[in-house]
Structures are given as C-alpha cells and as structure tokens.
Amino acid sequence: MKRAVLIAGKPNKAKALAQALMEKGMDVCVIQQNKQDSKRIAKTGAKVIRGDATKPYVLQEAGIAGYDLAVGVFSRDSDNLVMLELAKKQFQVKRTVSLVSDPKLEPFFKGMGVDKVVCASTVITGLLEQQMMADTLNQMVPVAHGQAELLEISVLEGDKAANLTLEELPLPQGVLVASILKNGKLEVPGKDTRLQAGDELLVIVSKGMEEKTLQELKG
Amino acid sequence: MNGLAVVCGCGRLGAGIASALSEREEDTVVIDHHKDAFSRLDLSYAGLTVTGDVTDLDVLDEAHVKQAGLILAVTDSDNVNVMTGQLARTLNKNARIILRLQDLEKACLVEGMDIETISPFGLAKQDILERIQK
Numbered sequence: 001m002k003r004a005v006l007i008a009g010k011p012n013k014a015k016a017l018a019q020a021l022m023e024k025g026m027d028v029c030v031i032q033q034n035k036q037d038s039k040r041i042a043k044t045g046a047k048v049i050r051g052d053a054t055k056p057y058v059l060q061e062a063g064i065a066g067y068d069l070a071v072g073v074f075s076r077d078s079d080n081l082v083m084l085e086l087a088k089k090q091f092q093v094k095r096t097v098s099l100v101s102d103p104k105l106e107p108f109f110k111g112m113g114v115d116k117v118v119c120a121s122t123v124i125t126g127l128l129e130q131q132m133m134a135d136t137l138n139q140m141v142p143v144a145h146g147q148a149e150l151l152e153i154s155v156l157e158g159d160k161a162a163n164l165t166l167e168e169l170p171l172p173q174g175v176l177v178a179s180i181l182k183n184g185k186l187e188v189p190g191k192d193t194r195l196q197a198g199d200e201l202l203v204i205v206s207k208g209m210e211e212k213t214l215q216e217l218k219g
Numbered sequence: 220m221n222g223l224a225v226v227c228g229c230g231r232l233g234a235g236i237a238s239a240l241s242e243r244e245e246d247t248v249v250i251d252h253h254k255d256a257f258s259r260l261d262l263s264y265a266g267l268t269v270t271g272d273v274t275d276l277d278v279l280d281e282a283h284v285k286q287a288g289l290i291l292a293v294t295d296s297d298n299v300n301v302m303t304g305q306l307a308r309t310l311n312k313n314a315r316i317i318l319r320l321q322d323l324e325k326a327c328l329v330e331g332m333d334i335e336t337i338s339p340f341g342l343a344k345q346d347i348l349e350r351i352q353k
Binding site for chain 1 (some may be wrong): 274275276277296297298299301302303305306309322324325327328
C-alpha cells in the first residue's frame with residue numbers, strides 16, 4: 001500500500017518536500033492557506049487542500065485520519081506543534097515530523113508527542129562539520145549499524161603520520177588501520193609498516209573518534 | 220494570589236490584565252515581542268516588561284516563568300497560546316496556567332495538563348444568552 005503523507009507550512013518548503021516524497025512513491029496531501037500557492041503546488045500532482053492546517057475541521061476535510069506521516073514546515077514553531085499534536089491526537093497519524101527554529105525546543109516537542117524534530121541550524125552545523133572533515137577525507141561510510149565509520153584517508157606530505165610506522169602512531173582506542181594502498185598496491189599493514197606521503201589508508205573508526213583520528217594522522 | 224504573575228502577550232487583553240494586577244500590587248511581568256505593545260499598559264504599571272517571543276525558552280526564563288504562581292497566555296494567536304501554556308507547564312509544575320483560545324476545539328491539546336482555557340467567544344455567548352433570558 002502507498003504511504004500517505006500530509007505536509008503543511010511554508011509554500012516553497014512544502015512544494016519541494018511534496019515533490020521529493022512523490023518521487024519516492026508516496027501519496028502526498030498538502031494544506032495551504034493562499035490560493036496562488038495552492039494552485040502552484042497542485043501542478044506538481046499533489047492533492048492540495050486550502051485552509052489553516054492548525055484547525056481541526058481543515059484536517060478533517062483533508063481526510064488525514066490514519067495517515068502514515070505528517071510533516072510541519074511552518075516558520076512558527078507553535079503552528080507546527082499545534083498541527084502535529086492535532087494530527088496525532090485527533091486523527092491518529094502514525095508519525096509526525098516537525099521543523100523547529102531552536103534546538104533547545106527539541107526535547108519539549110518530543111515530550112509533546114512529535115516523533116522527529118528537525119532543526120535547520122543543527123542540520124547545517126552538522127553538514128558544515130562534515131564538510132570540514134571531508135576536505136581531508138576521501139570517503140566516509142557508516143558500518144556496523146552506524147556504530148563505526150570506514151574512512152578512506154590520504155597521507156600527504158607534512159602530515160603528522162608521514163614517515164611514522166603504525167607502532168609509532170598514537171592512534172586512539174577503537175581505531176584500526178585495515179589496509180594501505182601503496183603505489184596502487186594493497187597491503188595488509190603490520191606494526192612496522194611505515195606510512196608515506198601518497199599512501200591511502202582504509203581505517204575503521206568507532207563512532208565519535210573520527211575527529212581525534214584525523215587529528216592524530218594529520219596533526 | 221501567590222507569587223509572581225506572568226502575562227504572555229501585551230495586546231488589549233494582556234495589557235488590561237497586567238495593569239489591573241499591578242494596580243492590586245501583585246508582582247507582574249508582561250512579555251510581548253513588540254516593544255511598542257507596552258504603551259498599552261497603564262501609566263501607573265509598576266511591573267516588569269520583557270521584549271521577546273513567548274515561545275522562546277530563554278525569554279520565558281528571563282520572565283521568571285519557573286518561579287511564577289500564575290501564568291496567562293493571552294496573545295492573539297491560539298497556537299502560540301497553546302505552545303506557551305505547554306512550555307510553561309513543563310517549566311513549572313505548580314503554577315496556575317490560563318490560556319485564551321478563540322477556537323475552543325484546540326482545548327483538547329492541553330487536556331490532562333492542568334491548564335485552564337477561556338474563550339472570549341464562549342464568554343460573550345453565555346453573557347448574551349443570560350441577558351436575553353431575563
């Protein structure tokens with residue numbers, strides 16, 4: 001059965017999200033106040049209902065009872081909260097997801113029954129951090145159910161690790177150099193394997209040790 | 220009344236209540252996101268004013284919601300009042316909390332949280348019906 005999703009809030013966000021979810025094969029219903037926005041979004045093929053999504057009778061009209069998911073992308077936190085609480089309490093929507101402006105409100109939203117809280121500023125900070133690490137990383141793959149990361153790291157001239165053997169390298173606990181690509185040849189490293197500029201390392205790192213590992217390798 | 224009163228929203232209703240509480244020599248704080256809104260307060264208002272969003276935890280903290288004995292959410296938005304009431308309850312287990320709602324259908328959202336709701340529409344209806352019965 002197709003999954004049914006309700007989206008309400010800022011028109012541009014709602015439209016983009018509606019399109020993305022329809023591409024994933026979901027049934028999407030969007031609630032919008034404004035006539036022009038409604039028409040614009042209706043062109044994507046989503047079902048559009050006009051009205052205030054924080055009013056019970058509008059949700060009733062949209063027929064969202066038993067929907068799988070409701071997403072609130074209003075700019076005001078209170079609008080998202082009220083809409084999602086109504087969706088859950090009165091219309092038995094299974095999962096609710098809200099945008100929030102302030103990460104400090106996350107526990108409160110969850111306490112009020114919102115299943116997933118997305119804070120734009122937290123997401124962007126996370127992406128920035130990842131981007132900053134990505135400059136020194138070629139690849140980063142979560143493994144073992146997200147408990148570890150598989151990192152591909154190039155050793156460059158001037159790195160702290162260059163010209164050290166693995167034994168001399170003070171890698172933190174829970175970090176394993178699994179293999180080394182030297183001049184295009186894969187080697188299984190021993191403790192006296194010497195790292196050189198140009199080597200590519202495959203490293204298995206426990207979750208949370210990524211930055212520390214990079215620090216030890218790169219200096 | 221026990222302790223501090225925090226009035227969230229300084230529209231006509233909020234300003235009127237805050238002024239009246241101050242007149243009765245209650246410790247009062249009134250919050251509004253527009254500084255200009257405080258001009259609605261009586262000239263004799265002796266309480267505090269806090270400028271900010273009443274759904275912002277830092278603002279509620281600054282207004283001493285945690286220490287309050289009475290919290291009123293009387294902005295012009297039902298959704299803001301509901302969220303402020305719920306936030307206030309998570310911050311303060313004992314205060315008496317009263318919300319103004321235009322749409323009483325939303326009262327179900329604060330059920331079981333020991334939060335009172337009043338609706339100007341409901342009050343007016345009741346009053347009119349009582350008058351025409353006489």
